[in-house]
Amino acid sequence: MSELSAQLVVETVDLTKVYDGNKVVDGLNLRVEEGDIFGFLGPNGAGKTTTILMLLGLTEPTSGKASICGYNSTREPLKVKRISGYVPERVGFYEDLTATHNLAYIARLNGLSDEVVSKRVGESLGVVGLADVADNLVGTFSRGMKQRLAIADLLVKTPKVAFLDEPTSGIDPEGVNQMLDLIARVAKENQMTIILSSHQLHHVQRICNRVGILVRGRIVVEGLLDQLGREAFGGGQFKIEVRLGEITSGIVDRIKKIDGVVGVEKSGDLLLINCVKDLRPQIAKAVVDSGSSLVEMKVQSYALEDIYLKYFKEV
Amino acid sequence: MQGLMTVFRKELADNFNSWRFIILFVLAFAVSVFAIYIDAQYIRQEVSETRFVFLQLYTTSGQALPLFILFITFFVPVVGIILGFDAINSERSSGTMSRLLSQPVYRDMVINGKFLAGVVTMAVMLASIVLLVAGMGLRMIGVPPSSEEATRLVVFLVTSIIYGAFWLGLAMLFSIYLQRVATSALASLAIWLLFIFMFAFPFFAQPGQGQLGLVIMRVSPITLFWQVATLLLVPGARTLEQILQSGGLVPSSALPLSQSLISVWPHLISLILLMVVCFAISYIKFMREEIRST
Numbered sequence: 001m002s003e004l005s006a007q008l009v010v011e012t013v014d015l016t017k018v019y020d021g022n023k024v025v026d027g028l029n030l031r032v033e034e035g036d037i038f039g040f041l042g043p044n045g046a047g048k049t050t051t052i053l054m055l056l057g058l059t060e061p062t063s064g065k066a067s068i069c070g071y072n073s074t075r076e077p078l079k080v081k082r083i084s085g086y087v088p089e090r091v092g093f094y095e096d097l098t099a100t101h102n103l104a105y106i107a108r109l110n111g112l113s114d115e116v117v118s119k120r121v122g123e124s125l126g127v128v129g130l131a132d133v134a135d136n137l138v139g140t141f142s143r144g145m146k147q148r149l150a151i152a153d154l155l156v157k158t159p160k161v162a163f164l165d166e167p168t169s170g171i172d173p174e175g176v177n178q179m180l181d182l183i184a185r186v187a188k189e190n191q192m193t194i195i196l197s198s199h200q201l202h203h204v205q206r207i208c209n210r211v212g213i214l215v216r217g218r219i220v221v222e223g224l225l226d227q228l229g230r231e232a233f234g235g236g237q238f239k240i241e242v243r244l245g246e247i248t249s250g251i252v253d254r255i256k257k258i259d260g261v262v263g264v265e266k267s268g269d270l271l272l273i274n275c276v277k278d279l280r281p282q283i284a285k286a287v288v289d290s291g292s293s294l295v296e297m298k299v300q301s302y303a304l305e306d307i308y309l310k311y312f313k314e315v
Numbered sequence: 316m317q318g319l320m321t322v323f324r325k326e327l328a329d330n331f332n333s334w335r336f337i338i339l340f341v342l343a344f345a346v347s348v349f350a351i352y353i354d355a356q357y358i359r360q361e362v363s364e365t366r367f368v369f370l371q372l373y374t375t376s377g378q379a380l381p382l383f384i385l386f387i388t389f390f391v392p393v394v395g396i397i398l399g400f401d402a403i404n405s406e407r408s409s410g411t412m413s414r415l416l417s418q419p420v421y422r423d424m425v426i427n428g429k430f431l432a433g434v435v436t437m438a439v440m441l442a443s444i445v446l447l448v449a450g451m452g453l454r455m456i457g458v459p460p461s462s463e464e465a466t467r468l469v470v471f472l473v474t475s476i477i478y479g480a481f482w483l484g485l486a487m488l489f490s491i492y493l494q495r496v497a498t499s500a501l502a503s504l505a506i507w508l509l510f511i512f513m514f515a516f517p518f519f520a521q522p523g524q525g526q527l528g529l530v531i532m533r534v535s536p537i538t539l540f541w542q543v544a545t546l547l548l549v550p551g552a553r554t555l556e557q558i559l560q561s562g563g564l565v566p567s568s569a570l571p572l573s574q575s576l577i578s579v580w581p582h583l584i585s586l587i588l589l590m591v592v593c594f595a596i597s598y599i600k601f602m603r604e605e606i607r608s609t
Contacts, residue, residue, distance in 0.1 A: 019607075050607075056417050058606040078419050086417035092410025096329075108321040109418040153414070 007034040007069075009161050009193045010055060015064035017050050017217075024050045026217035027064070032161075032195060032210075037187055039208030040197040047217040048197040049089065052163045056086055068161060082110070085159035085192075089166040091150040095139035099130060099149055102138055107156045117156075124155035128182060144175040151182055154192075161193040168203045180207045238278055238299060242271040245293035254286045269295075318420030322428025323435075330436040335397055340440055343390060347444050350382040351451060369452065369460035370467060373548050383448070384548060387441075388514075388541045391475055392507045394440065395482025398433040400500040402426075403490040403601065413606050426601045430480075430487065430594060437479040445472055463572050470576070471547045477586055478540040482507070484593035491600050510537040536589050539582045546579050 010032035017025040025047040032038045042048050053059040055066045057077030066073040068080045093102045100121055107117040125134045128148040133141070141149065147167060154162050167183065168176045184207040187194045198204050204211060212222035244251065247269060255271070256264050260279055265272040273283065280299055287294045330336050351373070373383045403426070406412040416422060445468060453459065460468065485506060489499035514537045516527070532538045550569035570578070 053413075053606055058413065058416055060605070078421070081417055082419040084417075086414065088410060088413045088417075090410040092406075092412075092414060094329075094411060095409065096333075105321070105325050106414070106418060109318055109415070109420050111317055111419070157418075 008032070009034050009036070009069055010038075010195060011067050012051070012055070013065045015051065015054060015066050016062050017047070017054060017059065018062045019050075023217050025054070025061075028214075028217065028219060030212060030219060030222070032193060034193055035191065036210055037184065037194045037196065037208045039204030039211035040195055040214065041199065041201065041204055041211055042197075042214035043199055046214045048214055049165055051214070052086070052165055052195070052197065056080065056084060056163065083160040085154040085157050085162040087150040087154060087162070087164045087167055089169065091146060093138040093141075093146060093149060096137060098135045099125060099138055099141070099152075100134045102149070103153055103156050106153055110157055112156075120156050121152075124152040125149075127155055127186070128152045144171045144179070147171060147175075147179060148182065151179075151186060155186060155190070158190050159192065161195065162187075164194065164196045166198055167196060168198060168200065176203060177206070183207060238275050240273040240275065240278075240280060240283060241296075241298040242273065242283060242287065242294070243269055243296035244271065244287065245269075245295060247271065248290070248292065251287060251290045251292055254290055255283055258282045258286060318418075318424040319428050319431075322420070322424055323432050326429050326432030327435060330398060330432060336436065336440075339394055339397060343394070343440065343444055344447065346386055346390065347383065347448055348451070350386050351448050353382055369449075369456075369458055369464045370548055370550070373448065373468075381545070381549065384541065384544045387475055388537060388544060389511065391437070391441070391479045391540075392482040392510075392537070394437055395433070395479045395484075396486040396500070396503040396507060398436060399429075399483040399486030400490055400503050401496045402429045402433075402487045404494055404499055405490075405496050407494070408496065416606060422602055423598065426487070426598060430483065433483045433487075434476065434480045437483065438476045441475050441479065442472060466572060467547050467550075467575070470579075471544055474540065474543050474547070474579075474583060474586070477583075477590055478536065481536050481586060481590035481593060484590055484597060488593055488597040488600075491597050491604070507537075510535045514538050514541065533585060536586060539586050539589075543579050543582045543586070546575050546582075550575060 008031055010030060012028050012030045015025055015028040015030070016023065028047075028051060030051070040048050040051075050059065051066075054061045055068060055073050057066075057073040057080050060074055068084055071079040071083075073080050093099075094105075097105070103121045103124065104117050107120060108114075112120065122131070122134070125131050128151050130145065130148055130152060133145070138146065138149065150167070164183065168179055171179060180203060183194060183196065186192065196204065196208060210222070210224055212219050214220070247266060252264055252266065252271070255261060255273060258275075258279060260277055260282075261273060261275045263274040265274075273279075278299055280297060284294060284297065373381065403412075406415065415425060449460070449468070482503075486499070486503040489502045490496075493499040493502060513531045513535045516531055532542070550571075
């Protein structure tokens with residue numbers, strides 16, 4: 001899955017955090033490579049935010065190691081913070097300062113000189129479409145605008161790696177898509193590696209190339225999207241549902257012999273067929289050849305949602 | 316260092332731009348003018364001792380408890396509390412804290428910068444009040460301060476800044492320990508009220524309770540400051556110990572500056588110590604605090 005040339009940006013080794021006897025993060029091993037947009041999925045309370053906080057050096061791990069670009073997050077937090085950006089879930093700004101002043105403050109904390117600050121702040125606000133309201137108080141901003149301001153905040157810093165904690169929560173559906181596209185664009189233009197946490201799959205699916213699903217502090221599955229499907233369902237990424245007039249064992253055998261079929265399951269007059277690609281023509285032929293009548297045939301490819309739900313049920 | 320300066324500049328600008336500061340300043344100025352006005356009514360009758368005419372601007376009100384000193388004693392804590400009660404918990408509740416701490420600055424820069432900005436704000440405020448009163452006084456009585464009087468005023472100013480810094484530190488301490496802004500404000504004000512009651516105690520103490528009065532006197536920042544301020548600005552004033560032992564507040568003969576400073580010294584050290592302890596506890600707690608996901 002990983003090319004040797006790709007540089008490891010985020011790495012955790014047996015990362016564990018215990019709060020009051022609860023293992024919030026439990027022996028987490030995570031690797032994110034340069035240029036990835038990594039979707040960090042999991043239900044609320046799965047330990048996503050805690051993991052991010054440990055990676056940023058804001059929280060100390062109970063055991064294990066977290067590092068970013070080779071810097072140990074616990075021992076060298078300042079170096080880590082210099083190259084990483086963070087957008088917390090409930091992103092906050094100073095409401096009684098203007099958008100420009102809010103961003104300029106963060107820019108100065110990063111040691112940028114005054115000329116660079118004003119230039120970068122202006123540009124960043126332009127990129128996220130907030131140039132018109134640059135001198136308005138942030139207190140007057142809507143939730144969506146604040147989220148975009150948070151992206152501008154990242155841009156001012158232009159970190160190597162950015163952690164976005166639930167960047168789409170609380171925005172309307174149209175805003176969500178704009179937000180995700182903005183994140184993807186910003187990441188591409190600035191060669192940022194993005195770790196995006198969310199509990200909403202279709203958001204993650206839209207822009208992430210890799211995902212990891214975290215449940216109760218453990219990564220239950222991690223990898224490229226199509227790979228995940230195969231791992232989760234014993235091989236088949238396509239599920240074909242066939243309704244027949246009558247099911248004979250001959251038909252089942254015939255179908256099983258088709259190249260690419262992973263499994264066949266019988267339930268009533270339905271046959272559930274798992275396969276690696278869309279094999280409807282071959283299956284239809286097999287049914288007709290065996291002399292049975294084909295009543296109905298449906299195909300579905302797995303959305304991440306199914307994978308996700310499957311893992312949630314298992315836990 | 317650069318992180319400290321950035322936080323300091325931002326907090327200072329916030330302080331001076333905020334309505335609460337403007338209101339406080341106007342209020343403080345109005346009350347000081349009022350106190351001085353009352354004091355000045357008596358100044359002509361009282362000027363028996365010509366050495367400290369100018370200081371009497373701040374202290375003469377015909378009574379043993381000079382109005383201006385009392386006002387500063389009670390008011391400076393309020394300024395400190397108002398500048399500090401939401402220093403940390405408002406950042407936490409508005410969600411700016413985690414964003415701030417994910418920047419490449421040492422964590423103590425945040426709390427140091429805030430504390431320093433508060434102290435400088437109070438210094439500016441107190442210095443301008445003392446100077447404004449001096450200016451008014453110069454016009455009213457036409458006598459410039461002698462060098463000794465000026466020195467006493469400067470020491471008084473420095474002491475009041477330290478006193479304010481103690482209250483700022485206390486308010487920040489509560490803002491770190493208590494999650495809600497309203498709770499931390501109330502807690503600081505409760506402490507302030509408590510010390511005000513304690514302040515009154517030695518004056519009403521029965522002869523047998525002198526010991527308790529002494530204890531209070533040595534730990535209560537309000538009493539400590541009042542003592543320092545009185546000894547500095549009323550050269551003839553006596554310490555609370557003497558008052559407790561013999562009763563009565565009538566000033567004895569004036570002490571020279573060096574003697575005043577010697578009698579002020581222990582109180583000043585106690586005040587500085589209280590301030591340092593307050594700030595140190597806040598500092599340690601803030602540094603150890605973990606950012607948690609909510």
